Amino acid sequence: MKRRTFITGAFIGTAALALGVNLYSESTLSSQAKDGQRVLFSILIPVFLDGALPAVASQKELAINSTVDAIEQAIAVLPEQQQIELAELFELLESRLGLLILTGSVTSLMLRDSAELTRILEHWRFHFLEMVQTAYTGLRELVLTSYYSNPEHWGRLGYAKPTFLLNEA
Amino acid sequence: MAIIDPITTGLTSGWHHVDASLLNENQHFEADVVIVGTGAGGGTAAEILTNAGLTVIMIEAGSLKSSKDFDMEERHAYPNLYQQAAAMKTTDKGIGIFQGRTVGGSTTINWTTSIRTPDPTLDFWAQERSVINTSVQEMQPWFEKMEHRLNIAEWQYQPNRNNGVLLEGCSKLGWEHTVIKRNVSGCWNTGYCGMGCPVNAKQSMLVTTIPAALDKGATLISRAKVTHVKHEEQRVVGISAQCMTETRQPNGVELTFSAKHYILSAGAIHTPTILMRSNMPDPHQLLGKTFLHPSVLSGAIFDEQINGHSGAPQAIYSDQFVWRDGAAGELGYKLEVAPIHPVLIASKTIGYGKSHAQIMADFNKLQVVIALIRDGFNDQTGGQVRLTDHGFTLDYPLTKAFWRAARNAFLSMAELQFAAGAKKVLPMNDGLDFMNSWKQAKQQINEMDLKVLKTIVASAHVMGGCPMGEDLSTSMINSVGRSHYFENLSVFDGSMFQTSLGANPQLSIYGIVARNATLLAEELAPKTSASS
Known part of the structure; x- marks a missing residue:
């Protein structure tokens, strides 16, 4: 089996974030891989952001979609090595063998309910192998920072940037 | 009020600037x-x-x-102004590093x-x-x-409440504390220094x-x-x-x-x-032997509004524990506070789902103390920069000596936050829940497991090499x-x-x-x- 560099290295960081500005015109990910990645995050975002996402279904869907967009942009500004590590994790999570190793079942993540997804995240979060924990911390930071980078998601925080420069634009 | 941008003015006046792109x-x-x-x-x-x-x-x-360009939004500041979009990490991803990558x-x-x-x-x-x-x-x-x-001078304004807690806790416990000197001129006291000063006061x-x-x-x-x-x-x-x-x-x-x-x-x-x-x-x-002031964080929820995003980010520090055991002795730590902005706080807190959403909902009542651990004075801590196929990596193993200092720092921060009136305290070490009293915190912090990836560790000070x-x-x-x-x-x-x-x-x-x-x-x- 091909050695996965993310297993020895790790991954993403503060995911910095953020987004808004796409600094790389080309990503190392193919468009097919990007589609898979979007599906993966659309499944994980409601779990990571349970309690933070809007309750109204249409608004919730909008928030999830804009966060998936922000995640894509965040990944695009990461250094090449981290992009490679992430791409390998996504690939692993889409393969039956990878799913079996990381989640204990070959069932696609799309077919798991939220309780099962939470159980998987908890399993990774407190896993004895640092490489699995790294998958958790990397995905966690990517999702949470991408969501909270968007001013539209600051309503529950009571946070807004000062307005003294707004007339300048 | 119009802000004069000295860079725009200078470029117009004929500065020799070449944009290599x-x-x-x-x-x-x-x-x-x-x-x-x-x-x-x-x-x-x-x-x-x-x-x-x-x-x-x-x-x-x-x-x-x-x-x-400085619009006070993390989503633009981090990719534009920071190394690796502020996502830089040590080799094992145990420490997140903030370092600038821009003119200045x-x-x-x-x-x-x-x-x-x-x-x-x-x-x-x-x-x-x-x-x-x-x-x-x-x-x-x-x-x-x-x-x-x-124009470096002692900050003359009242510290914001985030710093005020540090001041109050130190005063009550009889710990050393100092008003910080800042390099500002005509500061508007808004709190967005980390995203580039929008008014050129810094x-x-x-x-x-x-x-x-x-x-x-x-x-x-x-x-x-x-x-x-x-x-x-x-x-x-x-x-x-x-x-x-x-x-x-x-x-x-x-x-x-x-x-x-x-x-x-x-x-x-x-x-x-x-x-x-x-x-x-x-x-x-x-070459490349590196020190980071690796820092741990403690969050506290107060009944009052803290509004840690507003006002000078750092106005008070405490050196109570920096040199306690001598320069080459046990690692000491400096106490400061961190500004509270959404992306920074979302990533440097713990958990996800409902527990994380609750921390974020208490955003304006959240106060954060940080402890910067003084590394490099003995051979028990330090990192090493190495070349890789893609550039470089910074290997910084978190050692037993570091974890001893981190545990002491978590204790000091919790004691200080409760002394200043915190309702509950959360050391940023995954798996913990909020602690409701100093007595409870003391016991739990002494017993908790500290470990790479589980404990949030960050650095904004890369030194040595x-x-x-x-x-x-x-x-x-x-x-x-x-x-x-x-x-x-x-x-x-x-x-x-x-x-x-x-x-x-x-x-x-x-x-x-x-x-x-x-x-x-x-x-x-x-x-x-x-x-x-």
Whole structure:
């Protein structure tokens, strides 16, 4: 089996974030891989952001979609090595063998309910192998920072940037 | 009120600025002195050398951004102004590192805290690390000079509540605490220093020394990444750089530079990286030994509004625990606070789902103390920069000595927060829940498991990697920043430190580089100006 560099290295960081500005015109990910990645995050975002996402279904869907967009942009500004590590994790999570190793079942993540997804995240979060924990911390930071980078998601925080420069634009 | 952007004004007035992303042909540049990097070291040196009548070129890998670009949003600031979009991590991903990558370097995005090099640090370097002529008394005039130049003064406003908690907790417990000096002029007290000062109050290199050097004819080349230092025998004979696109990829155009003297001020990761990549001599394997002030965080919820995003980010610090067991003894820690902004807090807290959503819902009642752990004074802590196929990696193992200090720091922070009236406290160590009393916190913190990835550890102070001193077995440059191996090469940045500092580094870099650059200017300057 091909050695996965993310297993020895790790991954993403503060995911910095953020987004808004796409600094790389080309990503190392193919468009097919990007589609898979979007599906993966659309499944994980409601779990990571349970309690933070809007309750109204249409608004919730909008928030999830804009966060998936922000995640894509965040990944695009990461250094090449981290992009490679992430791409390998996504690939692993889409393969039956990878799913079996990381989640204990070959069932696609799309077919798991939220309780099962939470159980998987908890399993990774407190896993004895640092490489699995790294998958958790990397995905966690990517999702949470991408969501909270968007001013539209600051309503529950009571946070807004000062307005003294707004007339300048 | 209209904000005057000194960069826009200067460019209009005819400054020599080259945006390397726009070049499509290889070019060669010459000057008396070429400086790699425009942060605290490069910026300070550029002004002093230009004032001495020397021709100076500054090369910066980041972009030239200024107040017109600083929109107070993390989603734009981090990718535009920080190394690796603020996502830089150590090799095992155990420590997140914040470092600037823009004209002005980290001075453009720091929180303005200005502290002279602590006396025990300078004493330790003199006694243990063969550093000469850098005593507290000898450095005093240089710190005074840079404090004057950058308007560094004690913060006169009332601290915001985030800092107020630190002040109150220290007062109640009888712990040492100090009002912070800041490099600001006409500060609006808004709290967005970390995203670039939107009103040009912060006296960063971007709005002080760099414009002064450009006014006197220096050249700034942005988006050019230095890749190689060419050397023959005991002389550096050239530097080469890649032009970078707006999207931070090499565009295939190469720049070369030749000068009488070369200065590396690329910061404590990139200066050693450039030297390693250039196969510079390092017989004692000293290059890239790095210190980080690795820091742990403690959150507290108060009944009152804290509004930690608003107001000067840092106004108070406590040195109660920094030197308690002597410089080379158990690792000490400095207590400060961190500003509360959404992306920063979302990532540097713990958990997800409902528990995380609740922390974020209490955003304006959240107070955060940080403990910066003083590393490098013994062999129990430290990192190593290494070259990789894709660039570099910084390996920083978190050792038992570090975890001992971290546990003590979590205890101190919780004790302080409860003393100041916190309703509940959460050490940022995954798996914990909020603690409701100091008694409960004391027990749980003493018993909790601390571990890489589980414990949130961050750094904003990269230091070391090309140390100063007179003993060739423990230093790469002499006590005034000159290479031991090349007669026309200096290193003027945070990589010169023999250890971490036990204090936020910008003023240490300003003061030591001001002295070193002045000595260099006396040597290099046209003789006619020496008598003026």
